[in-house]
Amino acid sequence: MAGFLKVLFRNVLEGPSTDPFPLGATFTPDRLRGRARINPELCMGCGICHNSCVAGAINITHLPDGSGYTITIWQNSCCLCASCRHYCPTGAMSITSDWHSAHPDTDKYDRLEQHTIKYEPCAGCGTLMRPIPAALAKRLYAATPHLDPEKIRHLCPDCRRQEDAKRNAGIVTATTTETVAAREIVSAAPTKY
Numbered sequence: 001m002a003g004f005l006k007v008l009f010r011n012v013l014e015g016p017s018t019d020p021f022p023l024g025a026t027f028t029p030d031r032l033r034g035r036a037r038i039n040p041e042l043c044m045g046c047g048i049c050h051n052s053c054v055a056g057a058i059n060i061t062h063l064p065d066g067s068g069y070t071i072t073i074w075q076n077s078c079c080l081c082a083s084c085r086h087y088c089p090t091g092a093m094s095i096t097s098d099w100h101s102a103h104p105d106t107d108k109y110d111r112l113e114q115h116t117i118k119y120e121p122c123a124g125c126g127t128l129m130r131p132i133p134a135a136l137a138k139r140l141y142a143a144t145p146h147l148d149p150e151k152i153r154h155l156c157p158d159c160r161r162q163e164d165a166k167r168n169a170g171i172v173t174a175t176t177t178e179t180v181a182a183r184e185i186v187s188a189a190p191t192k193y
């Protein structure tokens with residue numbers, strides 16, 4: 001009995017050994033797979049995440065007037081597999097360590113991550129298109145410092161291909177003109193829908 005009381009008093013004085021959650025913070029492992037997020041600055045609307053999502057949690061819809069698209073993640077359908085992050089070619093998709101998914105029943109249809117991304121006119125032909133995200137263009141053209149990623153990223157794939165052809169045929173050089181369309185261009189990620 002004396003041993004039991006000793007342990008009892010010691011435990012009462014020391015307090016609980018377990019995490020105080022939900023009344024306080026708890027431990028979250030660094031690599032825990034929690035809520036999926038999209039960085040709209042990097043998303044190109046390529047649809048790879050949608051096609052690789054085993055749970056059907058990602059949807060991409062084009063705006064009715066053709067001026068852009070909306071990408072949505074239904075958090076309640078997401079099974080946290082991280083496939084979207086793995087296959088996203090631009091790094092736009094990420095899996096955070098946010099595991100707080102408890103919610104009232106009334107909120108079950110509101111738990112979504114949604115972004116609407118608008119197209120811009122191509123600097124060459126005016127066709128509406130998604131420009132290459134600035135950070136991605138910088139990376140793509142890092143090995144070709146004579147090309148201006150900021151100008152190239154505003155050309156649609158057709159205009160980039162045409163400029164490729166002109167450059168390869170020796171018609172255009174990087175220094176013959178100041179216009180965007182006449183710049184020396186190399187290949188880049190697809191951006192047209």
Ligand code: SF4
Nearest residue numbers: 043044046047049088
């Ligand atoms: S895979 Fe990445 S870039 Fe492509 S639509 Fe999904 S989030 Fe956007």
Ligand code: SF4
Nearest residue numbers: 053078079081082084
């Ligand atoms: S983590 Fe898996 S289930 Fe969730 S949105 Fe990404 S691909 Fe879909």
